[in-house]
Amino acid sequence: MTDQESVVLPPHVDDPELLPPGVEAPAEGSLLTYWQDRVGQHVHDSYAGVRLMKFPEDLRMFEHLLWLSRAQVVVELGTHSGGSALWFRDRLRTMAAYGLVPQDIRVISVDLSQKNTHDVLAAADSRYAEHIALLEGDILDQDTSFEVAEHIPQGARCLVVEDSRHAYETTHAALRHYSRFVPADGFFVVEDGLIDSPELCVHIRPPGETGGVVSAVRDWLAGDQGQFFQDRPDLNRYGISCRNMWLRRKSVTTSE
Template structure:
């Protein structure tokens, strides 16, 4: 086999249907149009063959925060197809390989139903359950967070990601029940604040009642529980994003996973 032949990709890798739709960045276009197109594109993206609906720019910021916060566990609220659980697992594996965190890494992913997710993840990695725990439960029910706590290694630093219905009720409940897992200088990330900006979502139709993410976060931050967190909106560093809300627990307010 020649060097040139060794660079030829298998036919299935070249299949355009396995790639997200193309977005044009026309010089004469507007930023709003480009952003709208990117929102429509990101719901058709994937990771390791599994659907992953996140902006690349937001994934890059997640990498920074995992590294800086030395998170050993990711608590993910909203599993969807499981692509993000795989992605977080692989980032934690890399950090463990660098010796930044213990080898005992874990992604705990919660959704109302995991009926098909087990099969989807197993098709991508038959050993996924070694580091990924799929839990069925309602985040509105505080008992679900107690079950999550049982899956977190003692003393592990956690990063929590809320990516459920993007509605006021679920966002506020997620913050109320799961912020306790975030350690000092750790992060709670509320995804998709852009859902409250209809002009950005013209190419997607969110299911059910959505909206109220930003107001839920603001109301919770003003509560006694939320006052120990800072809204780090400056961490949307890459301009185009899903307008995630990056909340950092301040120094001197550490919380334990089992508290």
């Protein structure tokens, strides 16, 4: 047994800083009000003590798609605090433990600045850099995608997540520069289409000018690159979500 003083006690569940604010779902309430409250709640959530702004329902769909697409690498555009990078890393490690993907899993997370993220992730896991690469760069600059490519193991299957500024310009640039990393039957996920529905975002104010996510995806799908992808709105399976756009690269054998 270790010395009693060396035992780290678990945090107390009643600490208000450790859990997101609660949301009620009264039977007489409206779905719109519940959805609005959930949008406000999700920006206060966390994973492994690090901020993670994703709906649990969307995380569940990510688990399904990682498993079905056999992704070995997640390319994340928009790091924020780093909680999602940790979450994706842990899901990939679990897949590797099941023998579905090689042990050399990677999360490559890109943002304009990673000034504080290294310290935040190191506090959660001192060995995070073994599988998580934090890159600084502008998604609008195609050269950033070339740097990302240097961190992808040869032949690895990738899932790409666009979760940056949620504006037309960045969404369209992300699709142009990073869709090439998605293999047949793999996925490019554009997050937060709900930004284009102001009635859902009454409890949050995204920084800067946002909006145009849905139109950027539609315009890109109508172009030369987009013809190889299929929009899968049916993958918003859990009703309440951030209205992500799940784009699957068509199989090379499909006639779609």
